[in-house]
Amino acid sequence: MDYDTVRTFVAAVDAGQFQEAAAELSITQQAVSKRIAALERNLGVRLFTRTPRGAELTIDGQAFLPHARELLRVAERAVASVRTGRRPLRVDVIASRVAPAGLMRGFHRTHPEIELDVVMLFDVETAVAAIRSGTIDASFRAVAMPGRPLPEDIESVRVLDEPLQLLTGPAHALATARSVTIAQLAGHRIWMPGIVAGTEWAAYYDDLVAEFGLTIEATGPNFGSDALLDTVADTPALATFMSEQTRLVWPAGHGLRRIPVTDPTPVYPHSLLWHRDNPHPALAALRDHLAATTTAHGAAGTWAPAWVLPR
Template sequence: MDLEAVRTFVAAADGGRFQDAAAELSVTQQAVSKRIATLEKTLDARLFIRTARGAKLTIDGQAFLPHARDLLRAAERAVASVRPGRRALRIDVIGRRLAPAALLRDFHRAHPESELDVVTLFDVDAAVEAIRSGTIDASFRAVTMPGRQLPDDIGAVRVHDEPIQLLVGPDHDLAAARTVTFAELVGYRIWMPGIVPGTEWAAYYDALAAAFALTIEVTGPDFGAEPLLDALASSRSLATFVGERTHLVWPADHGLRRIPVRDPAPVYPHSLLWHRDNRHPVLDALRDHFRSGRSARSVAGPTWTPSWA
């Protein structure tokens, strides 16, 4: 369908006269009439009735008008999608309750004029593929996993080391501790049913368990955060790991405790990934935000991350 004819139809409908549409579009009235006639032929429908006062929409014209406006809006979005300065930065986060989403909120508070389109992809492989295909502009991920390297056209910078905390119920043996060490966690059942083999977070927790002889279980179906929190609240031995900036809400009577792990403190390495050819101005602002150290957080004492991070 000829979008110029559609745009002319909308201008004539809004103005009520072909003359007004011609003035708005900077064309002749004859050109307006020709475009409308072409559109009517394409649709096999009459759109206007010419009257002494101008042009009045027919029933078919009234029915077509909202769709014509949708077509023009879709065309504008299509054009904006390839003009980085005019579209939102499309960025992937691992989860909307997790630290990368919080990092983006911090950035947006500092840059409220920046438009963001936030999506969640499954893992680092899906994120890299989406970046390379242009589906997204950037992603927050932990890289690189053992045996995998990022393609040369993907840029990456470590932007945030997030402390990992122990989460336990009020009756757990360690519930009263202000901090815990890995030696104190040996022998306890740490349940993380949301871990998916082959993902970057699975690689992280596999390395953590191996380094400190921990028992991290992924058995059982993953019904989401709420059932896990319910199980923790009523257990004396069950625990899980959560990121410091993971947003969790539980009933007050659950009495769950977040306990920092120390000596060393495990930190999850979040990196920002992007295509090296991407020139979106908000992407530049986002990288500058992290270079300035505004997302940095210092952890007292020694820290631990996998050797591959």
């Protein structure tokens, strides 16, 4: 059903005369008549009768009117949902417990007036495709993976270098250490079943293993963080890496230890990605917020893969 014919019908009802409806719509009276006639042909009924007082609704016109008004309201809401500045800012944070989700919570506290849609996409290719299609406005990612440069229309800025920590159970050989050097971890089994081949975090840990001679095992099904914590707590020979800002809660009886890693400290690089032509005003507010509230990257004594974009 043509939107303009429905809008013209409602305008004619409200005005009571085709001439006044034409003036309101900035078209000719003949155009109003043609649109109403086209709508009547489409519906197969007469909507108006002509009287000395103007145009009056038929019984069919009266029945159609409330539905026509609802059609216009739905159309207006559809347009508003994608109109720049009137729809929520859509941002991918990868997962709910990781640092990007915390960054977005901080942004929301600072800018409660900005409406947000927070989504969680799995891999960088999906995130970049969603940015380019306009499905989302921004995504937090480690960029760029070896052999997979960002498209030229995607902008990025590095916003956070997040230190890795070693997570152990109470009986692990390193459980009592205040900190451990990266060299001390050689020979220890580090279990990370959440690593998925082809992802940016898999590329990160591949480089970490190659650089420092570590043993990272990604075997077994990934039953989630709760199962991972249970296993590490009960298995003295296993430890895992956990990002510093990952939000986790475990039973007091687990006795888990989070131990800083030094000399150097491996950091996971978080960058914000967006399309260079995205005009959403809240996107600029998010970039300004991150620039003002996050720490500098590339600090002395830290390590990140060589493929990570420096800016």
